[in-house]
Amino acid sequence: MKFFIDTADVREIREAHELGLVDGVTTNPSLIAKSGRRFEDVIKEIVSIVDGPISAEVVSLDCAGMLEEAKELVKIHQNIVVKVPMTPEGLKATNALTALGIKTNVTLIFTPMQALLAAKAGATYVSPFIGRLDDISQDGMGIIEDIRTIFDNYGYMSEIIVASVRNPIHVLNSALIGADIATIPYSVMIQLAKHPLTDAGIKKFLEDWENVPK
Numbered sequence: 001m002k003f004f005i006d007t008a009d010v011r012e013i014r015e016a017h018e019l020g021l022v023d024g025v026t027t028n029p030s031l032i033a034k035s036g037r038r039f040e041d042v043i044k045e046i047v048s049i050v051d052g053p054i055s056a057e058v059v060s061l062d063c064a065g066m067l068e069e070a071k072e073l074v075k076i077h078q079n080i081v082v083k084v085p086m087t088p089e090g091l092k093a094t095n096a097l098t099a100l101g102i103k104t105n106v107t108l109i110f111t112p113m114q115a116l117l118a119a120k121a122g123a124t125y126v127s128p129f130i131g132r133l134d135d136i137s138q139d140g141m142g143i144i145e146d147i148r149t150i151f152d153n154y155g156y157m158s159e160i161i162v163a164s165v166r167n168p169i170h171v172l173n174s175a176l177i178g179a180d181i182a183t184i185p186y187s188v189m190i191q192l193a194k195h196p197l198t199d200a201g202i203k204k205f206l207e208d209w210e211n212v213p214k
């Protein structure tokens, strides 16, 4: 299973990269705004840290505008994946970008059918947002199961990025279902590494070590 980190904070990306956990990075306009830096500067720094797919999102709402932005984005680095919203215009852009050999990540997916449409349009990646569904009392993980089944039924090659991940259980269930990727906030990556019995075990080993004759 691949882990992407879901952030535009380059300090977090460096930390997670040093842990050997980062296969790619996803950003979105809100994460870029949170970084307080210029979009291009952040993306250029991210591609210099991680050698893997880096999703950078367009903000145009029409296909022509999306294509224009996409062409500028892919000039930054060969690892750039153009993140496109799940709308009819976004599908049109995905179809056109795929024909040009440009990789896409169709974002803001909330139903299995939206994922199927994105795959049919040629999306390299589809990003279902499970946390935001959970937030409104819908079953986020359920749509991951359905998308996995649909893609396997018909042999779609689009990779499923589980997005809007809020906790370690989301990652566990994504792995059990067989999602290709989870894009994970840095704080959740650290939570995944931790267990109170690990900490207690280290403490006890160090205490006992004091009793070893020196």
Ligand code: E4P
Residues within 6 Å of the ligand: 006, 026, 027, 028, 107, 127, 129, 131, 132, 163, 164, 165, 183
């Ligand atoms: C994924 O590509 C998105 O950037 C992200 O997972 C959204 O997460 P949020 O719902 O926590 O904002």
